[in-house]
Amino acid sequence: xxxxxxxxxxLVCPHCDAVHRAVVLARHEVAACVACGHIxxxxxxxSVDQLLALTVTAALVFLIANSYPLMTIEVGGMQTEATVxxxxxLMLHGWAAWPAAVLALSMFILPLLQIALxxxxxxxxxxxxxxxxxxxxxxxxxxSRPWSMTEVFLLGALVAVVKLSSWVHVTPxxxxxxxxxxxxxxxxxxxxxxxxxxxxxxxxP
Amino acid sequence: xxxxxxxxxxxxxxxxxxxxxxxxxxxxxxxxxxxxxxxxRERRPRSAENTLAWLIAxxxxxxxxxxxAVMYVSGVGGGEESTIIGGVLSFWRAGSWDIALxxxxxxxxxxATKFVALAMLLxxxxxGSSWARKQRTALYRLVEFIGYWSxxxxxxxxxxxxxxxxxxxxxxxxxxxxxxxCGVVVTTMIAALSFDPRLIWDMGAxxxx
Numbered sequence: 001x002x003x004x005x006x007x008x009x010x011l012v013c014p015h016c017d018a019v020h021r022a023v024v025l026a027r028h029e030v031a032a033c034v035a036c037g038h039i040x041x042x043x044x045x046x047s048v049d050q051l052l053a054l055t056v057t058a059a060l061v062f063l064i065a066n067s068y069p070l071m072t073i074e075v076g077g078m079q080t081e082a083t084v085x086x087x088x089x090l091m092l093h094g095w096a097a098w099p100a101a102v103l104a105l106s107m108f109i110l111p112l113l114q115i116a117l118x119x120x121x122x123x124x125x126x127x128x129x130x131x132x133x134x135x136x137x138x139x140x141x142x143x144s145r146p147w148s149m150t151e152v153f154l155l156g157a158l159v160a161v162v163k164l165s166s167w168v169h170v171t172p173x174x175x176x177x178x179x180x181x182x183x184x185x186x187x188x189x190x191x192x193x194x195x196x197x198x199x200x201x202x203x204x205p
Numbered sequence: 206x207x208x209x210x211x212x213x214x215x216x217x218x219x220x221x222x223x224x225x226x227x228x229x230x231x232x233x234x235x236x237x238x239x240x241x242x243x244x245x246r247e248r249r250p251r252s253a254e255n256t257l258a259w260l261i262a263x264x265x266x267x268x269x270x271x272x273x274a275v276m277y278v279s280g281v282g283g284g285e286e287s288t289i290i291g292g293v294l295s296f297w298r299a300g301s302w303d304i305a306l307x308x309x310x311x312x313x314x315x316x317a318t319k320f321v322a323l324a325m326l327l328x329x330x331x332x333g334s335s336w337a338r339k340q341r342t343a344l345y346r347l348v349e350f351i352g353y354w355s356x357x358x359x360x361x362x363x364x365x366x367x368x369x370x371x372x373x374x375x376x377x378x379x380x381x382x383x384x385x386x387c388g389v390v391v392t393t394m395i396a397a398l399s400f401d402p403r404l405i406w407d408m409g410a411x412x413x414x
Contacts, residue, residue: 011218014402014403015342015403017212018210018211018406036338037342038342038346073369078371080368080369080371095384099363099384099387100363102356102359102387102390102391135241139221139222139242142221146352147353147394152354152357152360155354156357159308159357160365163365166299167280168369168375195223198223198240
């Protein structure tokens with residue numbers, strides 16, 4: 001079997017393969033690769049409890065973002081509204097099902113999966129326990145990250161508000177504020193580096 | 206000072222969790238990560254070939270994505286199909302130059318930048334060039350970062366179609382172009398994810414390989 005390296009922890013830059021010795025970072029310090037400048041490590045000051053709190057908040061905000069309309073439009077006394085998943089679902093027939101599926105996956109399913117998996121890992125870590133399926137959960141989190149695009153949906157919704165407002169009366173809904181908060185929360189959570197998650201239980205035995 | 210490179214000192218880092226392991230001189234080299242179980246590979250397999258294949262697919266899809274209409278809008282005064290560039294122009298003419306610029310950047314400039322950047326990276330890696338490695342790695346990171354913002358127009362079309370449902374007073378429907386456009390975003394994202402930036406550093410004059 002493979003042998004982990006002994007002694008001081010080594011970091012290998014994933015972008016250029018340069019070997020570095022890990023150093024202890026002060027608050028808000030980042031460690032960048034000396035060869036290519038890639039950020040190798042980032043010191044964040046969030047504890048497991050704080051991360052759990054952020055994830056629970058993200059779950060609630062996700063619920064709100066999907067239960068309330070992003071925006072409502074009005075034409076001649078008639079109203080329609082759009083929710084995050086509603087926008088994808090309405091296109092789910094014929095050839096438009098293809099982009100609709102990509103939208104549903106990147107704007108709804110994957111963010112939901114990420115929140116659920118983070119909750120799972122953190123809830124167990126909170127009590128110093130290793131969550132069942134720990135390895136697989138972290139690998140799934142890592143793989144799904146590039147395809148989770150809440151921020152793009154937020155910007156798209158804002159563009160749609162502006163676009164439609166030139167023809168009809170548009171009212172932004174609670175959903176759009178929830179979506180903005182969700183984007184901020186998921187961005188904070190995604191800044192926590194993979195190494196933190198993998199060493200989670202070494203730090204909290 | 207140039208740092209030591211893992212591949213030359215028999216080290217390998219897991220691409221999923223970052224654990225650094227020794228490749229030798231153990232009798233049988235490790236095949237999977239000791240921490241997360243991911244299959245260990247020194248480089249992404251057939252990285253350049255895969256990137257090139259997905260890149261070509263993206264370029265091909267980019268043509269119908271721009272030629273075909275992405276949306277059909279009808280109102281009291283009749284219906285009209287619009288392409289991506291048509292949408293940008295109508296915002297521009299209506300005076301919303303900021304939105305026009307935003308859609309132009311996300312839908313036209315970002316995919317084009319990705320094509321040029323990835324093609325340049327593949328070409329220089331193929332030639333084993335040691336020119337501007339740090340800058341080329343930074344360019345790769347830019348390609349990775351800007352990738353998914355092109356989904357913007359797909360979101361706008363989906364939301365507009367979901368909202369404008371007023372029969373004679375106004376309706377909007379997605380058109381075939383949006384399928385190709387979505388294809389461009391997905392294929393170029395896979396192309397960027399297939400590219401192994403360490404290839405930029407693997408060959409060259411001062412690194413006998």
